Amino acid sequence: MTRVDPVVLQRLRKAKGWSQEELAGKTKFEGQPKIDKQTISRLERGERPKTRSRTIRQLAHALSVDPAVLTGDGLAPDISRESSALDSRSQLNVRVGAAPRNALNLVARRYRVEPSQIVELAPFLFVWAAEESLRRRQERLSTLDLTLDETKALGHQLRHLSPQINIFSYADDAIAAEQSSINERDLFGSSIKLDLVGVSPNFDTDTENPFAMFLRELVISFGNVATFEEWSGSWSPAYRVCSEEAAELVGGDRERADEILRGAVALNEMPKEIRKHGMEKERAEWVRMKAEEYRQKLADDFAELDRLLENKEASK
Numbered sequence: 001m002t003r004v005d006p007v008v009l010q011r012l013r014k015a016k017g018w019s020q021e022e023l024a025g026k027t028k029f030e031g032q033p034k035i036d037k038q039t040i041s042r043l044e045r046g047e048r049p050k051t052r053s054r055t056i057r058q059l060a061h062a063l064s065v066d067p068a069v070l071t072g073d074g075l076a077p078d079i080s081r082e083s084s085a086l087d088s089r090s091q092l093n094v095r096v097g098a099a100p101r102n103a104l105n106l107v108a109r110r111y112r113v114e115p116s117q118i119v120e121l122a123p124f125l126f127v128w129a130a131e132e133s134l135r136r137r138q139e140r141l142s143t144l145d146l147t148l149d150e151t152k153a154l155g156h157q158l159r160h161l162s163p164q165i166n167i168f169s170y171a172d173d174a175i176a177a178e179q180s181s182i183n184e185r186d187l188f189g190s191s192i193k194l195d196l197v198g199v200s201p202n203f204d205t206d207t208e209n210p211f212a213m214f215l216r217e218l219v220i221s222f223g224n225v226a227t228f229e230e231w232s233g234s235w236s237p238a239y240r241v242c243s244e245e246a247a248e249l250v251g252g253d254r255e256r257a258d259e260i261l262r263g264a265v266a267l268n269e270m271p272k273e274i275r276k277h278g279m280e281k282e283r284a285e286w287v288r289m290k291a292e293e294y295r296q297k298l299a300d301d302f303a304e305l306d307r308l309l310e311n312k313e314a315s316k
Contacts, residue, residue, distance in 0.1 A: 002309040005072040006046040012063045025205035026062040026234050053309050067305055099263025106242035133214040134182055141178050187211040188233045206230040251280030256287040264291040
């Protein structure tokens with residue numbers, strides 16, 4: 001095992017504007033439970049002389065950096081200034097993973113439009129989703145505030161319960177924090193500091209933040225056309241669209257279709273000779289082979305990372 005550089009970890013976390021608790025909530029990765037706040041605190045204070053490679057991978061995933069950056073073996077990104085869409089160095093053709101690229105192609109296939117048309121409409125649709133999410137939060141908050149006022153009024157009529165009724169002061173703090181978050185157009189509720197209400201957070205920041213919950217509720221009426229899993233804003237959103245179109249591409253093979261939806265293969269890399277009608281079996285075999293290569297590469301990459309970390313530790 002090797003050691004996380006405490007200075008680098010703290011600098012990267014603060015550059016994101018996250019508390020230790022917020023970083024902890026974003027560290028679920030590869031089926032592993034999230035890293036607790038106390039562990040992150042000890043790592044930043046340099047009290048952990050050795051760190052498991054699994055922990056390093058989880059932190060790197062959450063912070064969107066290479067694991068080597070956290071150990072001091074890699075070059076940390078320039079965080080001295082915020083990136084901006086108006087920056088002369090920014091490009092419109094941003095890099096995305098295979099899963100969203102595949103989704104773009106499948107949506108275009110389903111609705112018989114060009115991928116570029118979907119991209120052109122994306123900012124408008126994002127604004128709609130964001131504003132509707134904030135509107136619903138405001139609506140529910142107003143209902144909660146009104147209900148709380150009514151409950152307090154009833155509580156004042158039960159003087160013998162006054163010590164218990166005082167707990168509503170915590171709810172006032174929570175409502176104020178949520179209102180401030182809405183006013184700031186804070187989609188994920190990341191500006192809300194739950195310690196203001198005297199409780200510890202007991203929700204999953206990836207799946208239970210306001211925007212993720214709105215998007216998950218939104219697709220319920222879509223049937224099996226789309227599903228939404230999670231998004232905290234710190235990593236790519238996890239969703240699936242057009243599973244039937246993916247299955248059609250590979251002759252109804254659901255396992256191969258799932259690999260397309262997960263991004264284990266990139267449809268834009270499919271050879272032209274098997275894109276024709278009637279080549280479903282050939283496409284399914286191509287997907288199978290590419291997905292196996294993808295899984296093997298992941299295994300090799302993680303094994304290589306473990307070897308590097310072990311060699312570094314052995315050289316000390």
